[in-house]
Amino acid sequence: MARARVRYGARTEQEIAATRTASARFPEIWSTGVVAVWETDPDAVAAVLPPPLKPAGHPLVRVNISKVDLPGYPLGAGSFAVFAAHGTVEGWYPLVMPMTHERALTGGREVFGEPKKLGEVTVERDGLAVRASLARHGIAFVEVRGTAVGYLPVPEPARRTDFYFKFLPAVDGSGFDTDPVLVHCVRHEKVRRLEGVTGDVVLRESPYDPVADLPVLRLREITVGEKTSDQSGRVVERVDAQALLPYVHQRYDDPLQAHDAPPEGS
Template identity: 80%
Template structure:
């Protein structure tokens, strides 16, 4: 009988797949990173317990393209996160992470609990002009535009913690099938080139990605860089299901979100 590829893999095949994943080359991305100060009440409102705001109400957006081995097209990868703390650990809580390929969704979403969704991620450079955007459902809800203003010295290797909630919604539509957990994802980042960008961040109203509720009150910086990142995660706490449930719509495109009012009142 011919090989049935949906059939069970042998132990040897599973071991070979694990060995191959450990031999992947360094993957470098080219990306725009913008950081701005926003409304502290808005940051506090989007953080599920036990996460709390830090002393700085910051938002960070990363819009990157990645050339993956064996893939004909580059991966577009984005993230918009707010500054957050879990006890003494400060880091970032991503609200939305658009990806242009299904393959990029599964590992982070199922393993780490990352809020990844299929979307459009674009990054273009024409000499000194830079334009980057995150879009879903026909709306470019984040756009970064600017002009490269000069080289910056690459920073030393850095460590960053991202916070994720890993859970499965219940089969009957009420609560969770198993107890949700809080994940600390440690990212070790190296930068080989960095440039300063003079520009702006534009947030547009979107029903399913309402990042416009985190307005740009003061732009801290925009940079364009080449980076590589390694990540590892661990479960650090069990989470109160009742406390997390009101925030689950952050993860999914809930049709009832069309009833939500934008900041400042009803439509």
């Protein structure tokens, strides 16, 4: 009697190579998304950046809320990021990246160090009315709403850099198991449709996603459009573990955050 394959057993070299080949041939995947960019408190931006990242030329926040046309099932994907610099390289440092499926978390977190978390992502269009939101723990902590006001020129393909910290918390709960590293993730984006939106951004208080600490002081733009992108990452340097430790709570739902007071004046 033939023995059934034990699927948790070791894969052959041919099977491993086939997986790599299939990943390399992944087709273009288009998403429909809402992007909002605003100027915020420069001290707040500086406060959330772990070294060696520093504030860039302008204290900007960028929120991207998208529905991705993955084969078989749609994916909701979001990012809340601040503008930052590493040496001469400018890019975006995401504080939280809600995803609607576990499958979207694993590769990004384990390979690149992306701060992905399971959440609810909504992108709605009713005629000219546009609404998009990011929610976790029953709180829509970011909501973008407005009215589409006309098509914009389709931009040329662009290159964008995101900064991530990749690390493993120590087994004994103190520090890290290995030195953390800073990753530059480069994305090449293509846009096929883009519309301007007149509206606003609402940030709601959440103890687990405290984005309200980065208020909308001046809204620069809201757009809705369709785009596709690829990405590749590389480790650019090892970072000081003790300098990164005070920021590790950004990655996790620290229960102590439930006792944090809202920012003064909110």
